[in-house]
Amino acid sequence: MLRYRLKPAPGVKLPRVPLGRRLKRDFQRNRYVYLMLIPVLLFFILFRYGPMKNMIIAFQDYKPAKGIAGSRFVGFKNFETFFKSRDFFRLIRNTLLLSLYSIVFHFPLPILLALMINEVRHSGFKRVVQTVSYMPHFISVVVISGLLRNFVSSDGIINSMIGALNPAWSRTNLLAYPEYYRTIHILSSMWQEVGWDSIIYLATLSTIDPQLYEAAYIDGASKLQRILHVTLPGLVPVITVQFIMRVGRVMGVGYEKILLLYNPGIYETSDVIQTYLYRYTLLNNKYSLGAAVGVFNSLVNIFILVTVNTTFKRFTEDSLW
């Protein structure tokens, strides 16, 4: 029972084996594989594709007591309710702005950090910097949010630091003002994830052929020129793929942190689609509206992912698919 058949010589055509026979052979060869696959497939069918059938309630006036079968179809009414609600514009704006700021300010930093760590020659120091910079990634979002609330409170160290720089500053809880929320959100995410996000770039840097650097050095390239013309081009494929994946998550801002940080006073800048789904639709049992918002959210997300990937595919050699 060999799994690997020999390929026929070029030009030799073997008679095509009928499907039934191939199925039977495949099943015999892989019967244990299929047996092992059953629990895995069961998981994906139950928990990943299972929710798919519930999307239909986006087009219904769903009543839990009646179930999906007994609930009335209402067409696009739930979508209309969402599009016409006061919150719609605010949710879209906040979601997109938080993502945009994160892409503009956060995305380049891990690349910079990787370049900086890569320049360190002392391996002990290098290891310490890496270990410490990955650490925040493993701290739970509840702890991060608790700490943040403490640090930005009127007695917190952030107020002390601002006060040291600006004597006119009066202490205040920064989470009470909508204008500060985005800054707090983005900066804290940077603190938590920059080190972790730099791993992939660091790993890629170690694969760049040292001969390239030597050649550039012999040709008289300065350190900066070597970074610009050898290191960065070596990183471009990884940066591109990371960028597409980042943009593909554009609708998925760090909503768990928002849920733990925000309050009605700053919904203006902090309420995003995912937090609205939880607070407004799930806790109020507005399931149909929530499903409609979810469908809208997924469609926008897929649209953006496909657009960005297609664009990159057209202009560069690197893309997700």
Place this chain on the structure above:
Amino acid sequence: MAIVERKTAGERTLHAGNIILLIILTVIFLYPMWHCLMASFSDPLSLIGYKGFIFKPMGFSLRGYETVFKNQNIMIGYKNTLIYVVGGTALSMVLTVLGGYCLARRQMMFKRVITLAIVLTMYVDFGLIPAFLNVRDLHLYDTRWAIILPVAINTYNLIVMRTAFSVLPPSLEESAMIDGANDFVILVRIQLPLVKATMAVVLLFYAVGMWNSWYSAAIYLLDRSKFPLQLFLREILIANANSTMAEANSVDGMQFLDELIKYCSIIVSTVPILIAYPFVQKYFVTGVMIGSVKE
């Protein structure tokens, strides 16, 4: 041929600046947890109204830890979190290893279709409400299974595991096959020892993910005796956490201990992870790189 670099003055300045900047960054990365750790050993009264940095304990007291370890909620949370982490991670590892091995088979008729269907779930999300109704319809609502089962396989981890299996040389299993070994034997006896590094990373990802998770518990659990640590922690740390949590958020009603208790509960809930992760750290590069290999 190695080249000994002659550095110009500018390059030396750049290098020194780089080191200094990295030292500053390291301090920034480290400080918040250091602040917590030092504050947690401080005298409760000295913390009240204190506005500055904390580099060493202010006074010394273990009152915070005494109160935290006597607190029922924290202990219930700890017990539940251990159940979720141990049970969930064990289930996740079994499923992920099985799935990774199967998807790495070289001759299997439905491999492409199955792989595609699985990878798609990384990009397509059906939303919170459909997932919630799904768990409810499966009668998992307000059971411990609701915390473990819906996240039993992380697709990214599955792909990492699959890649680790698929880079093993095919001759390994061919020779085992000829000796009459079936897939279970090949997986357990021959291939598992070779993918230990990847398994360590995946295991850490699952364990940390479960240890830190609070959102699915907030959605799926009503019964406080099943709450994981992070949910109780939320009540302690985040005062206006949620109107549905009517219970008092102060651990024992002694106001002056509140600050100290916050710091102590952060340390108690975070230290296990911070101790565990450096042991696995050397494998991170393997894990992250393998996961980024595209199809």
